[in-house]
Amino acid sequence: MSFRGTNASSGMGVAELSKSTFLELQRKKVHRYVIFKIDENKKEVVVEKTGGPAESYEDFTAALPENDCRYAVYDFDFVTSENCQKSKIFFIAWSPAVSRIRAKMLYATSKDRFRRELDGIHYEIQATDPTEMDLEVLRDRAN
């Protein structure tokens, strides 16, 4: 018997497309954000939506459902105090307080397994309402 770590794991797989879309965002910068959803039938994390590089943070927050959980990756561009253009990748675990308990449990237990597939995330944010993933929060974390 082999024990895989001490955290509870739900046994969700990660689709190949999810991993490759993330790599596209990271290396080729063709996406501003990617939103992932857990497909319970196929028992894996799949890509739900992607946003082009011209899209803004408002478009991203609008793309997240109000009442359901999601995982998201956002490429945040900013200018540092030394006037340097930088870019950091944020992983956002979107788990609104108004969503169903079952959804929250599912996304919480699958998160670790999924995160391990995404190599190159700079910061992680867990947001339970829109104020917790406000642009100010990202800006504060990046600096």
Add this chain to the structure above:
Amino acid sequence: MTQLAETYACVPTAERGRGILISGSPKSNTILYTNGRSVIILNLDNPLDVSVYAEHAYPATVARFSPNGEWIASADVSGAVRIWGTRNEFVLKKEFKVLSGRIDDLQWSPDGMRIVACGEGKGKSFVRAFMDHSNFANCVRFSPDGSKFITVSSDKKGIIYDGKSAEKIGELSSEDGHKGSIYAVSWSPDGKQVLTVSADKSAKIWDISEDGNGKVKKTLTSPGSGGVEDMLVGCLWQNDHLVTVSLAGTISLFSATDLDKAPVLLSGHMKNVTSLVVLKNDPKVIVSCSYDGLIIKWIQGVGYSGRLQRKDNSQIKCLAAVEEEIVTSGFDNKIWRVPVHGDQCGDADSVDIGTQPKDLSLALLSPEIALVSTDSGVVILHGTKVVSTVNLGFTVTASAIAPDGMEAIIGGQDGKLHIYSITGDILKEEAVLEKHRGAVSVIRYSPDVSMFASGDLNREVVVWDRVSREVKLKNMLYHTARVNCLAWSPDSRMVATGSLDTCVIIYEVDKPASSRLTIKGAHLGGVYGLAFTDQYTVVSSGEDACVRVWRLTPQS
């Protein structure tokens, strides 16, 4: 962007039977006193010029300037002393725990290098006991040149001692002396006179002769109603200003050079200011009310403008006001309607509604209609007549009545908003809105009556469209603690919310909630009252007993 425009300071916390300590700057006409956990720095020449130091974790007891005026040492009931700079945002120099109990007084050494503190608990305390008084010795002060010191006591006497040998050299004459406990004493800058204040509601100036005896030169009294609240508990001789503080917190400024001149009276709140109303007839008059029943009028740009003299001074829980009338409820079962003329209140009419009123609102267009919410229902009043009492079957936590008196919104403990239409004395439920995840704490209609906003204990605020009853602005979740109060701007474009988390947040209804303006730390302890005086000016009040006026500059 927001900017603090004015602060209407609180007054020193005073309690009966105890003197209070106020101290002055060696360089200017600034005085220091404490209220709750704050240290107030007030400019006697311009009372609107006031700053507040709010870094103590426990109620502060005394604050004193260092001899060079650069630092302030303040102490609190936990025995901690903080030394901080007068300029530069009050940067903390040092903090240490001196005693294990309350610090009653502290003093800087003349070279500014040492501080002596006295109080309760183990630690430094008086080395010599002076047994010349027969009752509590309330205050002891060295003369400016150190040659003498004087003690004053609840036995109505003042005794003068030699500064070096601590021998008694004289006393304040009992001829024309105080008729009550003397709570505080202050020397004049030249050391030839002292100012004393007493429970007999007067202040006296004594000439101290070379042989150490004092004779009354002048007795000063402030105008007052003559009650217990006029007992004087603190005094300070600050250059040309003679400052006396009464039990009610009124600061009277007499002129040292012109003793017959009537004093300038400054006042403010001593306790949590729980409601704020802007009187409609003159937008610049702000009426604030604290739970101890004190109602004060302020004028923007001028400051303290008078206290509303009420016939009975019971505590006030809710307050609503229109031009010439104030409606209040307290902790008994009555609603009081008080006509107001200038600063005087007329005879109050009251009505007993049978249970404790929890919230109160007036139909602004016909103010004789009032909606009072109680624990399980509402009561509608016309004037002082109970028109109907309705048991709604759920626990009511907030209510509001539309300006035309035809509709009411009642918020419950479960967060649901119930909308009722009012015809005569009948309430008919029209809709129930569910969005809040905590008990509703405040509901307000917009001035143009097209919308209403509600806030709850779960720190969320929602703006609704009145006609369609749909959510107009959501995600207003930026407070980190319960929402206490809410106000609409006169043009109905902005909503300001105040919370226990000490912040005031201003949202624009047409923009997403994320583009909000935040005023952090508006009032230590929580914001309890909010109102707009005009499009770009917000007034807030809170637990720190202060009222602050903020200017909003429109965002580009």
